[in-house]
Amino acid sequence: MTGRRVAITGVEVLAPGGIGTKAFWDLLTEGRTATRLITFFDPTPFRSRVAAEIDFIAEDHGLSPQEVRRMDRAAQFAVVAAHGAVADSGVDLAQVDPYRLGVTVGTAVGATVGLDREYRVVSDGGRLQLVDQAYAVPHLYNYLVPSSFAAEVAWRVGAQGPTTVVSTGCTSGIDSVGYAADLIREGAVDIMVAGSTDAPISPITMACFDAIKATTPRCDDPGTASRPFDGTRNGFVIGEGAAVFVLEELDRAMARGANLYGEIAGYATRSNAYHMTGLRPDGVEMAEAIRVALQEARMNIDEIDYINAHGSGTRQNDRHETEAFKRSLGDHAYRTPVSSIKSMVGHSLGAIGSIEIAASILAMEHGVVPPTANLHTPDPHCDLDYVPVTARSHATDAVLTVGSGFGGFQSAMVLARPDRRKP
Template sequence: MRRAVVTGIGVVAPGGPSREEFWQRITDGKPAIRMISSFDATPYRSQIAAECDFDPRQYGLTPREIRRNDRFVLMALACAQEAVTDAGLDTDAADGDRMGVSLGSAVGASITLEEEYVVASDHGREWQVDHRHAMPFLYQALVPSSAATEIAVRFGARAQASLVSTGCTSGIDSIGHALRLIQDGEADVMLAGASDAPITPITVACFDAIRATTPANDVPEQASRPFDRDRKGFVLGEGAAVLVVEELAHARARGARIYCEITGYAARANGYHMTGLRPDGRELGDAIGDALGQARLDPGQVGYISAHGSGTLQNDRHETAAYKRALGEAARRVPISSIKSVVGHSLGAIGSIEMAACALVIDRGVVPPTANLTTPDPECDLDYTPVTAREAVVDHAVSAGSGFGGFQSAMIFSRLTEAA
């Protein structure tokens, strides 16, 4: 079977618009969470978010690209540029017929769609909207796959360009799709990742309605508390990450630096409830077990788990049960952490951001902490790496994701040995 490796990483995340700033932020365990600044959030139950300080002009994006694209597309383009540069990939000389794009997003161009509706409907006063007042690029906003198209055009990728939208597991599933295309011989290089910019009034209102986000607005930097007894819900975020995923022989032939190999990927659906989770963690546990089987790993070989760790009572307990189910007693010995405690929950994007973190953990030998974990929930009784990062040699890292709709996904990154 053809093997896939990660040769480049690009990240735009709260607290730092680059890979290195992101890494420094999550290993320092300093939450990048603040009062929402992009609109007046005072009418809402949850008024805080993990916002990105992102200027697309700093990434060389053209005025035309900026004019026609939503923020989530612009962040994806910026990440793709950083990843391609990091990989030392000459896209002008590359065979575009063997290069593709696999991008994930949960909510697409939510900012543009909401803003344009407000204009066209005169703040909702007109039931029949006047299309003449809408922007000329509204179709690109309506179709979230435009993000994959923009990346493909910019880098000349002419193999498959697709968008995966599976809720909060989109970021893992998009990389999983890229993996399968490489294994099947459909591409040699994939730009794979995810992006979401969901910090809008309607998104905040929707999560308020189901009481999923935290109302702890008084001290924003302490509000995201995965696995902590005092957690009250997740903190909405935004961001993006794109990885250069490359066939192993292709990467070696051009002398590329290799961060890690993708050794396992599996997904399940719980067929149970749109937002509810079974307490036994069966489906997530099965996805992890399947991924371990593909990687030919024993549970005791796992050196780190990047948890979904959203900070809701239901998810954190479900996830703890899933790890026990998949790893048995080894679950009590492996360090686990949730970087959502630092960068919030960027919906579909977070899975790719967490995969970027896994690649860096293997490369740099540091496990990021779960910030704000000061009083552990007794029902979340595993090693969730509270407050402080720790040094560790990690040869195999697992990332787990759980999303509305019953989606459950797991992916494994492994150190590539010289003998491999």
């Protein structure tokens, strides 16, 4: 590593409840929920019929009919978010050496919507065991390989440097940004367009999570169905979305007078090597990721002002990360506000980690901590300050954001104001 520091200079968010970073932040600070009964298809056969959908029309965001046909919904999200992030950053990519510009895109489930739709077409609604490829869209291969997401973004921004897809389940959104930051630190690139996207709301996804009873069956009141850290929670709500950032070497960003949302001060990822869906109750592997991220950031535990939790709304996860916060931060965990935005925008699998990074830097910028909506009946095993229901004004200079994913993946990132971190 060269010791170069990494700043976030541009951001764009596509999330349920409103498209664009401002709409996203307004939703969070108002404590509104965007969870509703599924409208994309008939959800009647499923146990869980609730989701956090985006009202998104690709053509309204500048995509041509050919691009819409070529790209899966998740790829469309990524391209639109990348365009917005670059515009927000103010960087003139035409003046950047394309070999010093890279792209990372995180995704957990790739082109789920496109593959699900096209299988129904080529199998004639499941009637044909031997499918008829003559009915497939010409770009079906793009749906098969998630690498097409990164390629689409790279084409859009003109990046000829490292271009990568990161797929580590529900930590993909943190890991893609962490990997991008590492490329800048090591001197491989100067600028990265990095983030994550997922559009998993489809019959096959709902069936998969129904099978393991991970999603909530609370369909009678979809607006309150996502209840992280609440004693009445009974599973998460599937969502969709994307968040993309422009990352730059800090000195370069400061020299051009860029707006600095924050610095990626530390990042680490670990695995529990334990179970595909199970979590150790002591949270030791997440605590280790937090410890290493803080060590890389050269920050003490009492410098963390806010924790943006994974907070999926399953009993196992909520208790696991509560123990991880206590193990890694000690008594300071009890003095630090913690919240889960999944209570409002659902769990968009591989995209949510980047969306939570966006919420974290906006919390620093505005001095406001988003709430945990729908938290009315605290779980006695989750005894930290989870900022229930209402957003809170809170001076925030450093944020810890974490992710936990099937397969045992545990990731942590420390974000800070550049002047807060020791040189």
